[in-house]
Amino acid sequence: MKFLNKSIEEIHESLKNDEVTSQELVQESIQKSKELQEKCNAFVTIIEDAKGVSVTENLLSGIPYGVKDNYSTKDVLSTGSSNTLADYVPFFTATSVQHLKDAGAVMVNKTAMDEFGMGGTGTTAHTGVIRNPWDVTRMCAGSSSGSAAAVAYGVYPYALGSDTGDSIRKPAAYCGIVGYKPTYGLISRYGLFPFASSLDHCGVLTRSVRDAAIVVDTMKGQDKYDMTSWDSSSVHLFEATKKPLLGKKLCYIKELCDIKNFPDATDELKDHLANFFKTVELCKELGLEVEEVSIDQTLLNASASVYVVLSCAEATSNLSNLTGIIFGKRGEGNTWKEMMMDHRTKGFSPLIKRRFVIGSYVLQKENQERYFKNAARVRRLLVDTWKNLFQTYDAVILPVGIGPAKPLEGSKEMIGKMSEELQALDEHLQIGNFGGFPSITIPNGFVNGLPVGVNLTSNCKEDELLLNIAYHLESKMPYKGQTCEVKKNEL
Amino acid sequence: MNYKAVIGLEMHCELKSNSKVFSSAKNGYSEIPNEFVRPVDMAFPGSLPVVNKKCVKDALKMSLALNCTQPEYMYFDRKNYYYPDLPKGYQITQMESPVGINGKTIIELNGKEIPVYIHDIHLEEDAASLDHYYSTSCIDYNRAGVPLLELVTEPCLSSADEAVAFLEHMRSIYQFCDVSEGDTKKGQIRCDVNVSIMEEDDKEFGTRVEIKNVNSFGGVHDAIEYEIKRQSTLKREGRYNEVEQETRRWDEETQSTIHMRSKVDAVDYKYFVEPNIPKYKITKEWLEEIKKEIPELPLECKHKYMEKYGLSDYDASVIIKEKDYVDYYEECLSLGIDAKTGSNWLTTQILGEINHEEISLKDFYVTPKLLKQIVDATKEGTISSKQAKEIFLKSCTEKKEPKSYMSQENAQISDENELNQIVGSIMERSQTQIEQYKNGKTNLFDYFVGQVMKETRGKANPVLTKEIITKYLNS
Numbered sequence: 001m002k003f004l005n006k007s008i009e010e011i012h013e014s015l016k017n018d019e020v021t022s023q024e025l026v027q028e029s030i031q032k033s034k035e036l037q038e039k040c041n042a043f044v045t046i047i048e049d050a051k052g053v054s055v056t057e058n059l060l061s062g063i064p065y066g067v068k069d070n071y072s073t074k075d076v077l078s079t080g081s082s083n084t085l086a087d088y089v090p091f092f093t094a095t096s097v098q099h100l101k102d103a104g105a106v107m108v109n110k111t112a113m114d115e116f117g118m119g120g121t122g123t124t125a126h127t128g129v130i131r132n133p134w135d136v137t138r139m140c141a142g143s144s145s146g147s148a149a150a151v152a153y154g155v156y157p158y159a160l161g162s163d164t165g166d167s168i169r170k171p172a173a174y175c176g177i178v179g180y181k182p183t184y185g186l187i188s189r190y191g192l193f194p195f196a197s198s199l200d201h202c203g204v205l206t207r208s209v210r211d212a213a214i215v216v217d218t219m220k221g222q223d224k225y226d227m228t229s230w231d232s233s234s235v236h237l238f239e240a241t242k243k244p245l246l247g248k249k250l251c252y253i254k255e256l257c258d259i260k261n262f263p264d265a266t267d268e269l270k271d272h273l274a275n276f277f278k279t280v281e282l283c284k285e286l287g288l289e290v291e292e293v294s295i296d297q298t299l300l301n302a303s304a305s306v307y308v309v310l311s312c313a314e315a316t317s318n319l320s321n322l323t324g325i326i327f328g329k330r331g332e333g334n335t336w337k338e339m340m341m342d343h344r345t346k347g348f349s350p351l352i353k354r355r356f357v358i359g360s361y362v363l364q365k366e367n368q369e370r371y372f373k374n375a376a377r378v379r380r381l382l383v384d385t386w387k388n389l390f391q392t393y394d395a396v397i398l399p400v401g402i403g404p405a406k407p408l409e410g411s412k413e414m415i416g417k418m419s420e421e422l423q424a425l426d427e428h429l430q431i432g433n434f435g436g437f438p439s440i441t442i443p444n445g446f447v448n449g450l451p452v453g454v455n456l457t458s459n460c461k462e463d464e465l466l467l468n469i470a471y472h473l474e475s476k477m478p479y480k481g482q483t484c485e486v487k488k489n490e491l
Numbered sequence: 492m493n494y495k496a497v498i499g500l501e502m503h504c505e506l507k508s509n510s511k512v513f514s515s516a517k518n519g520y521s522e523i524p525n526e527f528v529r530p531v532d533m534a535f536p537g538s539l540p541v542v543n544k545k546c547v548k549d550a551l552k553m554s555l556a557l558n559c560t561q562p563e564y565m566y567f568d569r570k571n572y573y574y575p576d577l578p579k580g581y582q583i584t585q586m587e588s589p590v591g592i593n594g595k596t597i598i599e600l601n602g603k604e605i606p607v608y609i610h611d612i613h614l615e616e617d618a619a620s621l622d623h624y625y626s627t628s629c630i631d632y633n634r635a636g637v638p639l640l641e642l643v644t645e646p647c648l649s650s651a652d653e654a655v656a657f658l659e660h661m662r663s664i665y666q667f668c669d670v671s672e673g674d675t676k677k678g679q680i681r682c683d684v685n686v687s688i689m690e691e692d693d694k695e696f697g698t699r700v701e702i703k704n705v706n707s708f709g710g711v712h713d714a715i716e717y718e719i720k721r722q723s724t725l726k727r728e729g730r731y732n733e734v735e736q737e738t739r740r741w742d743e744e745t746q747s748t749i750h751m752r753s754k755v756d757a758v759d760y761k762y763f764v765e766p767n768i769p770k771y772k773i774t775k776e777w778l779e780e781i782k783k784e785i786p787e788l789p790l791e792c793k794h795k796y797m798e799k800y801g802l803s804d805y806d807a808s809v810i811i812k813e814k815d816y817v818d819y820y821e822e823c824l825s826l827g828i829d830a831k832t833g834s835n836w837l838t839t840q841i842l843g844e845i846n847h848e849e850i851s852l853k854d855f856y857v858t859p860k861l862l863k864q865i866v867d868a869t870k871e872g873t874i875s876s877k878q879a880k881e882i883f884l885k886s887c888t889e890k891k892e893p894k895s896y897m898s899q900e901n902a903q904i905s906d907e908n909e910l911n912q913i914v915g916s917i918m919e920r921s922q923t924q925i926e927q928y929k930n931g932k933t934n935l936f937d938y939f940v941g942q943v944m945k946e947t948r949g950k951a952n953p954v955l956t957k958e959i960i961t962k963y964l965n966s
Contacts, residue, residue, distance in 0.1 A: 071537075080536065091535075094537060189539065191537040226541075227539070317571050321578060326533050
């Protein structure tokens, strides 16, 4: 019996035809979860007593799925992969998870992540390093590391992620799957543990564009508990994937794709970019025009710093509620100050503390203008630049990262040595968060035997158009539905 | 010699609303701790603020009432600091774009009108309340998230009396606009006070001292007086350099201000825009709509009562003290009760009665409509003014319409024919007394009046009765 490596529509058919029951799927999923836990340490919690449900006309009913551990789930441990919330069991459920529950979807585990979403390596979870199922010496990227690993391993057809910089779309590329972050506010953030509220997005990791459409159709909707959510009742993503190609014109950015811009390029990077241009050719075969555009290199290079300043500033404020006074383990000390300090000193990993220091520094009265406000201005410049592209192009197409999954050992040292141009390539997905743009990563091949991804980003509220283009491009390539067990060969 | 005092106030006032300012929990006062709490009030991870539009509207109403300039967009800022009563680790407030800036209002003190300039007025959330015990403290989150309007004046007040007059003036504006109960006993109004002193002809302000968390108007008065005295003494003794820019607190017990922290220890609140609340455009149409809901404010009412209705300064001042009084009085006027008569009833009988019963005028049985029954009957002469008062009191205690005490049986007899008959029959059986009267025993006049009253059980119109008796005796 093996169903969970299939697409949502296929599994739904099997359920309808009584080839398998929901309960059997749940059991299979829990079994696979345990296997993967041994191999990659992808979960904080495996919900062993999860039960199958009756199957309805809803495509998601009866099918197991995973939830990143920074979603608040009633009666189920929700830690954000942090020691500060190591024993925290919420009494309310995130709106988007509730929507899935109402559709009959069955949550079977909570996936491990970089602590509170702050990190892109999957190495800072309080439960330990999360490994890439394609190659356990490599990272999944982060922060939705566990979700990406589990979907790539075929634990279920989809898992929820969150994306503040590239936390869905980078791990998706490293794990050879689809990662979709819709327009800001399409999915309610109520119940998502905040990292940087103006950049945080809920989203999903799947093995196909259509599955991503099906899941987000269910997760989305205006929520009275999230003022930034908007009425999307006229948005039908699944339907959009059924339509003939709607897009006409794409562009890629010369500074991020031209190998000449990276004189010290590794072989992996060379292959990765060469592979990207193969995908560009496929787009042309589909009938899309693809043009090269040029963006000021200084502006592109500023993106990473802008992200650090803004995300750290918001994070230091957003996580100020973690004092161990109301929830979380009560700290020791004779005064409230000592108790709070003890809780936070013991609870947070060094990486987070470093980010808090940066966040506090850039918000200080004497620094705010120079750092925080300037970062906000450059954010607007970048967003305006992209919006300007969307005047002409349906989507921007770009390679994800600088190659396949990085090795767990030694990558920190490598990051320190990266040129600004290389860093700009590695981190350009942040611009999708700056603008709240819908953005999707799909697998587009292999480099060094490991999967790599390509990203498409469109203008706000153009989610239907984006998924339509992504669906047609995906259909041109043989990676749809791939899992790490059933490796498919390069084109 | 005396120095000139320069005083600025920060006044926090809790607003009335069904739910809290960023939460759907009830905004109310409860003896039971933690009764009105939603996840966001205790900052559970993943909870988000949602703005209560009614609170924004009321804040704008006050901004308009205080002649402030309103911003184009409504948005909020985070004020970041750690304290056990602050669940999120930040307070949602307004720093960059308050709901009102550069306002002005006129207060009255000892018959003099004084302008007070408003630096800004902004909407924010209250913190939880702390109860301290011997070795522990308890946190009650009922108050966390209650809407607060903070008003900051320019340093334009010059005495404790002015400061208190301003606070009373503001409280009545809040009540008149129906945005707050303004009850200091429930802690709904709390103040910070800034005080400095300077020579009469100094161009620059002296060193400013802030006194935090003064929770009663009396406290504000005493804290200012104390601080002026403290600073003046130091200045007189040539030790003015000992006055430092600091934050102090008012200690009720010792009736003095106590050092809390120096300027160098000032907290950097690291303000930045609250990202979870989208910017909201304040349209001109909306402002116009809100403006229409602002009633006549106390001082406007006072001027009207004195100029249009000829009330005395004293009476007009009494009526504008509370919104309830003005409402009652305005209803009297609209029912056609004479302005002075209405004012007399209100300021003497009615206020006396509600003070005696310790109830609010809103709950008072004799409404303007019922009062009108008494006033009309008095005007028509159906009852005497003495009877009017009696009927009023009876009506108050027995909770029955005044009319019911004015039935045919109880009504005053003012009909001349009827009284003529009564007096006539008494005179017929009192020939002896008439003789004696005519022979010089004039004090028997009262005997005749007494007889008439006895016969009518006191209902005879006394003036008319006397007239008729005089006529008989002289005929």
